[in-house]
Amino acid sequence: MAIKNYTVEGMTCEHCVSSVKEEVGEVAGVSAVDVTLETGSVQVTGEGFTDEAVEAAVTEAGYKVVS
Known part of the structure; x- marks a missing residue:
């Protein structure tokens, strides 16, 4: 299981x-x-994405993903 973080x-x-x-x-x-709206943080959990x-x-x- 992978957990990745993105800033949007x-x-x-x-x-x-x-959305x-x-x-x-x-x-x-x-x-x-x-x-998390306040920080623009998106944490994605799963496998194979x-x-x-x-x-x-x-x-x-x-x-837009910025990092």
Whole structure:
């Protein structure tokens, strides 16, 4: 089981959090997504997912991974 952390910019409200959780949660291999609005932190847990797939999901939600 892998746990990776990402910083996402552009999230300003709970709707933003929901959008990111929903999109990233659909990535193959992701079992859990925790988003902290105040810090822009997104913690992804799972097995077999890639950074590229997570970044693409965040972009699809309308935001940007900055680290």
